[in-house]
Amino acid sequence: MKVVSTELMRELDRKTIADFQVSGEMLMDRAGFGVAHVVDSLCDRYGWDYAAILLVAGRGNNGGDAFAAARYLKKRGYEVSVWLAGSISDVQGDARAHLTKLKTAKIPLEEFPTQEDWDQLTGNLLGESGSMGVTVIVDGVLGTGIHGPAHGPAAGAIRYINALSSQSFVVAIDVPSGLDSDTGRAAGDTVTADLTVTMGLPKRGLVEPCAVNNVGRLEVADIGIPPPLIEKIESDIEFIAADDVRRIIPRRSRNAHKGSFGHVLIIGGAAGYAGAVSMAAQAALRSGAGLVSVVTVRGIAPVVAGAVLEAMVHAAPETETGSLAAASWDAWRDKMSSFSAVLAGPGLTRHPDSQTLINRILQECPVPLVLDADALNVGEGCLDDFSRRKGALVITPHPAEMGRIMGRSTADVQVDRFAAVREAAKRSRAVVVLKGAGTLVAVEGEPLQVNLTGNPGMATGGTGDVLAGLLAGLLAQGLKPFDAARAAVFLHGKAGDDAAAEKTEAGLTAGDVIDSLPYAFQQVSPR
Numbered sequence: 001m002k003v004v005s006t007e008l009m010r011e012l013d014r015k016t017i018a019d020f021q022v023s024g025e026m027l028m029d030r031a032g033f034g035v036a037h038v039v040d041s042l043c044d045r046y047g048w049d050y051a052a053i054l055l056v057a058g059r060g061n062n063g064g065d066a067f068a069a070a071r072y073l074k075k076r077g078y079e080v081s082v083w084l085a086g087s088i089s090d091v092q093g094d095a096r097a098h099l100t101k102l103k104t105a106k107i108p109l110e111e112f113p114t115q116e117d118w119d120q121l122t123g124n125l126l127g128e129s130g131s132m133g134v135t136v137i138v139d140g141v142l143g144t145g146i147h148g149p150a151h152g153p154a155a156g157a158i159r160y161i162n163a164l165s166s167q168s169f170v171v172a173i174d175v176p177s178g179l180d181s182d183t184g185r186a187a188g189d190t191v192t193a194d195l196t197v198t199m200g201l202p203k204r205g206l207v208e209p210c211a212v213n214n215v216g217r218l219e220v221a222d223i224g225i226p227p228p229l230i231e232k233i234e235s236d237i238e239f240i241a242a243d244d245v246r247r248i249i250p251r252r253s254r255n256a257h258k259g260s261f262g263h264v265l266i267i268g269g270a271a272g273y274a275g276a277v278s279m280a281a282q283a284a285l286r287s288g289a290g291l292v293s294v295v296t297v298r299g300i301a302p303v304v305a306g307a308v309l310e311a312m313v314h315a316a317p318e319t320e321t322g323s324l325a326a327a328s329w330d331a332w333r334d335k336m337s338s339f340s341a342v343l344a345g346p347g348l349t350r351h352p353d354s355q356t357l358i359n360r361i362l363q364e365c366p367v368p369l370v371l372d373a374d375a376l377n378v379g380e381g382c383l384d385d386f387s388r389r390k391g392a393l394v395i396t397p398h399p400a401e402m403g404r405i406m407g408r409s410t411a412d413v414q415v416d417r418f419a420a421v422r423e424a425a426k427r428s429r430a431v432v433v434l435k436g437a438g439t440l441v442a443v444e445g446e447p448l449q450v451n452l453t454g455n456p457g458m459a460t461g462g463t464g465d466v467l468a469g470l471l472a473g474l475l476a477q478g479l480k481p482f483d484a485a486r487a488a489v490f491l492h493g494k495a496g497d498d499a500a501a502e503k504t505e506a507g508l509t510a511g512d513v514i515d516s517l518p519y520a521f522q523q524v525s526p527r
Helices: 006-019 022-044 061-077 093-104 113-124 152-164 208-216 227-231 242-250 274-286 301-307 326-331 334-337 352-364 371-381 383-386 399-406 410-413 418-426 463-477 481-503 508-522
Strands: 054-057 079-084 107-111 135-140 169-174 195-199 219-220 237-239 263-267 291-299 312-316 341-344 367-371 393-395 431-434 439-444 448-451
Touching: 006 022, 006 195, 022 061, 022 093, 022 107, 022 135, 022 169, 022 195, 022 219, 022 291, 054 152, 061 079, 061 093, 061 135, 107 334, 113 152, 113 208, 113 291, 135 152, 135 463, 135 508, 195 481, 208 367, 237 242, 242 481, 263 274, 263 463, 274 291, 274 301, 274 448, 274 463, 274 508, 291 326, 312 418, 341 463, 352 371, 367 371, 367 463, 371 383, 371 463, 383 399, 383 418, 393 418, 393 481, 399 410, 399 418, 410 463, 418 431, 418 439, 418 448, 418 463, 431 481, 439 481, 463 481
Parallel strands: 054 079, 054 135, 079 107, 135 169, 169 195, 195 219, 237 448, 263 291, 263 341, 291 312, 341 367, 367 393, 393 431
Antiparallel strands: 431 439, 439 448
């Protein structure tokens, strides 16, 4: 899904209204419907059957979206109330029309026209009054038109929303209030949302790394911008959406068999590191791959075989420290025609012989290859060496690993993640997945891909192994490396979100993500 500037999105709105006879009031109604749909789905996911929803509206179009959303949420049976950051008399245009509909629907509306009003509300919330009993608070205070810091009642409302966020789930309409929708930066008070529902297309600022903490998860509401208008847009950044992944995942033939869905070979593991290669194998199986084989050291082969019953586990020569020996490749090099994709690295260790093994695989593996974890260290300070390999390559570094292979610090990578991943893709001639909050996928000649599924609960050991196994499994099923990477990061994060909804972020494990993968696939199934 293309990422656009704020001005370009406004131009799309203008052309939709002028050339396709869609009124601004109707676009606002569609925006409200989209917000209500997302909030309803959210309540269903978390089991909030009788949720109390507070919508905080501003005086402009963002507030109009909130008024429309309130009506649709009431129709769905929720307890809804609206607070206005300003005076009713200040609401004009299309927003005024939806305010009138709000009153007709007899939805409770209160106005708080001064910053002092909001400061008092916040003081009461933090003082003796305690909880407001609000399940979801919807931020409709400020939209994409803000330049500079919020002030007056808007600033007070933002502080109130943030104070309430410790006990309520925060959903922002279009953009978290106070955030610059082009740069992703905050000049003053800014809402910290759990989820942002943006309209039409994602705005550039929402996918910037600096905005991740304010934006949270990102959903896009279809407000009916005609496809011909969108097709004419050129964008060098794209947001990975469910519809994109739905188009990537192939439909399964009814007469298919296990040989139809590829054979993954996973190479990794060492003494004391059975978990990494086991979780990668489990994720590869959950990806839909037909067959999974694992090559690991003799010492842990029985453990891996017991952990992944469906995989074929093969014991290989090991070094004196229990790491995979370079000689392990000798038995498999001439069998590559039996495999559809190879993953190397999980639990491998940095033993010199294991690094020699990875070099040999790079030079001689003819099928698509994923390098993860310790396998990436073979390129330490020598990123360009990855370009000299036999087959297609996907590498999956986290920021520290990216820094090592690029010969720079982790901080340097994080300062400009977009530039770092693009440079890495160009120099390595590979598909590069830069993991982190807002995982990026880059390959030379294609728009940069930004993924915003996932949550902080996934910052735990083993989740990277799950991603690598999932990616290799998708490659084995015939997806192009760029498409496999895009689909993998989305599904991996989606599975993490579903698992967190059930088990909390704090209690999340990599195994929970694996267990949730089938349900993530279910949500993007082509059938």
